[in-house]
Amino acid sequence: xxxxxxxxxxxxxxxxxxxxxxxxxxxxxxxxxxxxxxxxxxxxxxxxxxxxxxxxxxxxxxxxxxxxxxxxxxxxxxxxxxxxxxxxxxxxxxxxxxxxxxxxxxxxxxxxxxxxxxxxxxxxxxxxxxxxxxxxxxxxxxxxxxxxxxxxxxxxxxxxxxxxxxxxxxxxxxxxxxxxxxxxxxxxxxxxxxxxxxxxxxxxxxxxxxxxxxxxxxxxxxxxxxxxxxxxxxxxxxxxxxxxxxxxxxxxxxxxxxxxxxxxxxxxxxxxxxxxxxxxxxxxxxxxxxxxxxxxxxxxxxxxxxxxxxxxxxxxxxxxxxxxxxxxxxxxxxxxxxxxxxxxxxxxxxxxxxxxxxxxxxxxxxxxxxxxxxxxxxxxxxxxxxxxxxxxxxxxxxxxx
Amino acid sequence: xxxxxxxxxxxxxxxxxxxxxxxxxxxxxxxxxxxxxxxxxxxxxxxxxxxxxxxxxxxxxxxxxxxxxxxxxxxxxxxxxxxxxxxxxxxxxxxxxxxxxxxxxxxxxxxxxxxxxxxxxxxxxxxxxxxxxxxxxxxxxxxxxxxxxxxxxxxxxxxxxxxxxxxxxxxxxxxxxxxxxxxxxxxxxxxxxxxxxxxxxxxxxxxxxxxxxxxxxxxxxxxxxxxxxxxxxxxxxxxxxxxxxxxxxxxxxxxxxxxxxxxxxxxxxxxxxxxxxxxxxxxxxxxxxxxxxxxxxxxxxxxxxxxxxxxxxxxxxxxxxxxxxxxxxxxxxxxxxxxxxxxxxxxxxxxxxxxxxxxxxxxxxxxxxxxxxxxxxxxxxxxxxxxxxxxxxxxxxxxxx
Numbered sequence: 183x184x185x186x187x188x189x190x191x192x193x194x195x196x197x198x199x200x201x202x203x204x205x206x207x208x209x210x211x212x213x214x215x216x217x218x219x220x221x222x223x224x225x226x227x228x229x230x231x232x233x234x235x236x237x238x239x240x241x242x243x244x245x246x247x248x249x250x251x252x253x254x255x256x257x258x259x260x261x262x263x264x265x266x267x268x269x270x271x272x273x274x275x276x277x278x279x280x281x282x283x284x285x286x287x288x289x290x291x292x293x294x295x296x297x298x299x300x301x302x303x304x305x306x307x308x309x310x311x312x313x314x315x316x317x318x319x320x321x322x323x324x325x326x327x328x329x330x331x332x333x334x335x336x337x338x339x340x341x342x343x344x345x346x347x348x349x350x351x352x353x354x355x356x357x358x359x360x361x362x363x364x365x366x367x368x369x370x371x372x373x374x375x376x377x378x379x380x381x382x383x384x385x386x387x388x389x390x391x392x393x394x395x396x397x398x399x400x401x402x403x404x405x406x407x408x409x410x411x412x413x414x415x416x417x418x419x420x421x422x423x424x425x426x427x428x429x430x431x432x433x434x435x436x437x438x439x440x441x442x443x444x445x446x447x448x449x450x451x452x453x454x455x456x457x458x459x460x461x462x463x464x465x466x467x468x469x470x471x472x473x474x475x476x477x478x479x480x481x482x483x484x485x486x487x488x489x490x491x492x493x494x495x496x497x498x499x500x501x502x503x504x505x506x507x508x509x510x511x512x513x514x515x516x517x518x519x520x521x522x523x524x525x526x527x528x529x530x531x532x533x534x535x536x537x538x539x540x541x542x543x544x545x546x547x548x549x550x551x552x553x554x555x556x557x558x559x560x561x562x563x564x565x566x567x568x569x570x571x572x573x574x575x576x577x578x579x580x581x582x583x
Numbered sequence: 584x585x586x587x588x589x590x591x592x593x594x595x596x597x598x599x600x601x602x603x604x605x606x607x608x609x610x611x612x613x614x615x616x617x618x619x620x621x622x623x624x625x626x627x628x629x630x631x632x633x634x635x636x637x638x639x640x641x642x643x644x645x646x647x648x649x650x651x652x653x654x655x656x657x658x659x660x661x662x663x664x665x666x667x668x669x670x671x672x673x674x675x676x677x678x679x680x681x682x683x684x685x686x687x688x689x690x691x692x693x694x695x696x697x698x699x700x701x702x703x704x705x706x707x708x709x710x711x712x713x714x715x716x717x718x719x720x721x722x723x724x725x726x727x728x729x730x731x732x733x734x735x736x737x738x739x740x741x742x743x744x745x746x747x748x749x750x751x752x753x754x755x756x757x758x759x760x761x762x763x764x765x766x767x768x769x770x771x772x773x774x775x776x777x778x779x780x781x782x783x784x785x786x787x788x789x790x791x792x793x794x795x796x797x798x799x800x801x802x803x804x805x806x807x808x809x810x811x812x813x814x815x816x817x818x819x820x821x822x823x824x825x826x827x828x829x830x831x832x833x834x835x836x837x838x839x840x841x842x843x844x845x846x847x848x849x850x851x852x853x854x855x856x857x858x859x860x861x862x863x864x865x866x867x868x869x870x871x872x873x874x875x876x877x878x879x880x881x882x883x884x885x886x887x888x889x890x891x892x893x894x895x896x897x898x899x900x901x902x903x904x905x906x907x908x909x910x911x912x913x914x915x916x917x918x919x920x921x922x923x924x925x926x927x928x929x930x931x932x933x934x935x936x937x938x939x940x941x942x943x944x945x946x947x948x949x950x951x952x953x954x955x956x957x958x959x960x961x962x963x964x965x966x967x968x969x970x971x972x973x974x975x976x977x978x979x980x981x982x983x984x
Binding site: 187189191193194195196197202203205206207208209210211212213214242243244245246247250277278281282283376378384385386405406407408409410411425426427428429430431432435503508510511 | 588590592594595596597598603604606607608609610611612613614615643644645646647648651678679682683684777779785786787806807808809810811812826827828829830831832833836904909911912
């Protein structure tokens with residue numbers, strides 16, 4: 183491999199140099215003053231990312247652990263739950279609910295499409311009419327397996343309208359911090375994310391915030407829990423600690439990742455991800471590759487595309503890897519059918535242009551007729567257009583500074 | 584602080600230089616070939632640490648997560664469980680069982696003492712006579728809160744004798760890899776540890792191994808689980824993966840920590856910890872400080888001592904910190920009564936001698952009458968004696984190489 187590796191998967195994302203350095207710091211006592219300060223700094227900063235006045239708790243786990251925490255702290259066995267399922271991660275959220283005894287109704291959406299808020303509303307009304315009104319609705323913000331971003335604000339509005347008492351539990355793992363999300367303003371009850379996503383940090387920490395309504399639900403919830411017991415986390419946080427020994431080196435890295443985020447500012451970060459998404463979509467289409475996601479709801483953190491006819495995923499990943507490019511394959515039912523380009527966290531439009539250059543070369547080796555340079559040019563043009571149009575686009579939310 | 588910080592707590596432990604470097608490596612795809620190789624290498628090496636033919640699974644969590652995994656994968660609500668409780672971590676293991684609906688009987692042991700195998704046997708016979716024979720026994724190998732190492736081999740023998748069907752679930756978090764433990768030869772059913780202990784690595788990964796008998800219990804167990812579902816972990820491991828995104832940087836560090844461990848060899852590692860333990864105990868006693876743990880069962884990874892009369896923990900930690908020494912306080916009922924010196928992982932007898940020098944100085948500042956140099960001399964002498972006697976001590980087990 184002549185180039186350094188381009189890790190273009192939807193997490194873990196490449197680490198900036200200062201984040202890597204921070205991750206190599208010597209250990210400290212996780213119940214001492216240094217860690218207390220760090221935890222205070224990181225969780226305060228995280229509230230700006232979540233756009234919430236609620237406390238953000240930090241758990242040592244993958245994002246899946248945070249999803250489990252969301253479920254087991256707010257629900258009880260037998261609770262009626264609506265799963266808005268647009269892919270593998272929506273499916274996982276529902277599986278967690280079922281594992282703990284919830285009664286899950288699934289609104290399944292075709293892969294590549296977002297959930298239609300009016301379908302969510304209709305399903306909620308139907309559940310109520312059937313005598314089992316939803317206690318909670320599970321929604322994926324950004325579905326990593328299909329590269330689709332749900333219209334979360336509109337879905338939340340619809341839920342508030344049709345099932346005002348239902349909690350809204352959000353898997354925001356691969357979107358929060360890269361795509362605008364407003365926890366408080368949209369009335370989301372539990373929001374989750376993970377360190378290895380937009381935060382530009384190694385995996386190992388997950389973050390979760392609960393609305394006051396969700397904290398009230400915690401008091402009623404009877405699902406069993408211990409490691410993920412968020413009351414224990416909240417109590418420990420009040421002392422500047424975590425209940426169990428945390429992934430300290432990941433926390434050091436997160437502290438540094440947040441510094442980079444605050445220096446850049448969320449509006450610029452969202453615009454950068456939008457430009458990278460546009461570049462990836464344009465570059466792939468210029469290669470004659472069909473995108474999986476509906477253009478209207480295509481994710482700005484990961485782009486999914488159908489494998490070209492006659493191209494096996496195993497062959498594609500091999501020729502790409504030989505050129506230093508690491509892509510992601512399909513998951514679940516899409517395994518062997520699609521591939522995915524991650525553009526999340528520490529990524530620039532130049533990275534996407536370079537990714538397209540490598541992909542062109544790789545696909546040519548696999549025998550596809552490729553017009554040299556067309557994909558990279560299209561990606562660069564889309565990136566430029568996105569950047570030019572930045573001031574005219576739907577305004578991104580202001581940071582609380 | 585003139586000295587670099589001496590982190591003398593029972594985990595996280597100081598990181599060797601090469602471990603720190605490994606922890607700063609750039610990310611890779613956790614579902615790609617590099618991570619698959621690493622996972623194979625680390626888990627194969629871990630089997631030698633556990634002394635087992637069973638697979639060692641790696642979970643992204645603290646050690647407490649591994650304890651939860653041990654419980655929820657092998658037990659069912661209502662199961663009768665004996666908790667052999669010699670301190671805070673024994674208590675935590677029992678709390679996990681209760682949180683998931685087990686019927687826990689506690690054999691409480693005075694703090695500072697180990698469990699007497701015959702008491703365990705008597706309790707098991709009593710439970711059987713009461714018509715609720717134990718389905719499992721929870722045992723802490725090395726109780727971090729009191730600095731006591733249980734006679735695990737003898738306890739296991741007694742359990743096999745009096746309750747041959749009971750599973751033996753072992754919290755070996757702070758002992759395994761530093762103090763001899765034989766999972767297979769002693770007939771232990773679930774054994775757990777954590778990266779930040781003897782493995783010399785940052786916290787974030789926990790390891791767990793199940794005997795064939797424990798895997799059979801998994802099939803019967805009905806406690807709910809998802810993140811900690813060990814069948815999902817075992818299935819993923821067969822593909823060279825973890826089911827959820829793992830703490831990759833901690834895994835890089837663990838790979839390096841294991842290289843250091845294999846280069847030193849377990850017999851030498853056990854002898855080093857024994858010498859450090861002897862040095863810590865002798866050094867503290869030379870300061871006129873009373874040790875908490877019974878000498879016969881005092882831990883070789885952490886030494887607990889009563890705070891001298893008139894010395895508050897808050898004052899002691901402050902004067903020690905000012906000199907670059909970080910000690911641990913008491914936990915649970917022992918908060919404010921004891922302090923603890925960790926000597927676990929990357930530690931030498933020289934570190935302990937230096938620790939005693941600082942402690943002497945710190946206690947003198949607090950107004951104690953201290954004979955200058957006595958504690959460090961006693962520590963050095965005990966270390967030398969331990970090293971001299973190494974060949975005559977009860978033989979440590981041979982590594983499988």
